[in-house]
Amino acid sequence: MSLKEYLGIEDSIVPKLATGFGGGIGRKGSLCGAFTGSIMAIGMKQGRTDPKDKEAVSKVYAKCQEFWNQFEKEFGSTLCYNIIGVRLDNEEERQKWLASGGMEKCAKVVERTAQMLCDFVNEMK
Numbered sequence: 321m322s323l324k325e326y327l328g329i330e331d332s333i334v335p336k337l338a339t340g341f342g343g344g345i346g347r348k349g350s351l352c353g354a355f356t357g358s359i360m361a362i363g364m365k366q367g368r369t370d371p372k373d374k375e376a377v378s379k380v381y382a383k384c385q386e387f388w389n390q391f392e393k394e395f396g397s398t399l400c401y402n403i404i405g406v407r408l409d410n411e412e413e414r415q416k417w418l419a420s421g422g423m424e425k426c427a428k429v430v431e432r433t434a435q436m437l438c439d440f441v442n443e444m445k
Contacts, residue, residue, distance in 0.1 A: 334360075344400025347408035352400045354433035355391050358440075359384050365441050387440055394436065395429065403429060 337360070340346050341353030362383050368376035388398060395403050404426065406417040414422075 343408040347414070349399065349401030349407055349409070351398055352391075352395070352403055352429070352433075354430045355388075355398050358387060358391070358433055358437045361437055361441065362387060362444075366444055383440075383444060387437070390436060390440065391433065394432065 338353070338357050341356045344350040344352060345356070363380055366376070366383060367380050370376075391398055397403055401407065404417070404422065406413050406422065408414045408417070
């Protein structure tokens with residue numbers, strides 16, 4: 321089950337929004353796409369509907385920080401490059417990574433992140 325299904329979101333906008341997250345945002349090795357998507361999901365679950373609602377913002381920020389800490393504890397970093405150790409914007413490195421099963425390793429990070437996020441969202445108040 322996808323997180324979109326888990327949260328009951330029927331619109332196809334979520335995959336469109338998340339398309340560029342892979343490889344640490346467009347293969348630049350920055351924030352892990354699974355982590356970034358998780359932050360979006362936290363906002364979808366508990367985010368503000370009124371731009372002036374400072375209390376809702378504070379609650380979501382606290383939840384994002386809490387999830388950040390859990391993610392870092394699990395993977396050692398929130399940065400794609402630090403997690404996989406490869407520059408995906410370098411085609412030669414990317415091809416070696418792919419040949420060595422890199423996508424499968426990344427899929428495991430995504431799967432574990434989804435499990436963590438589901439548990440986290442279930443516990444949110």
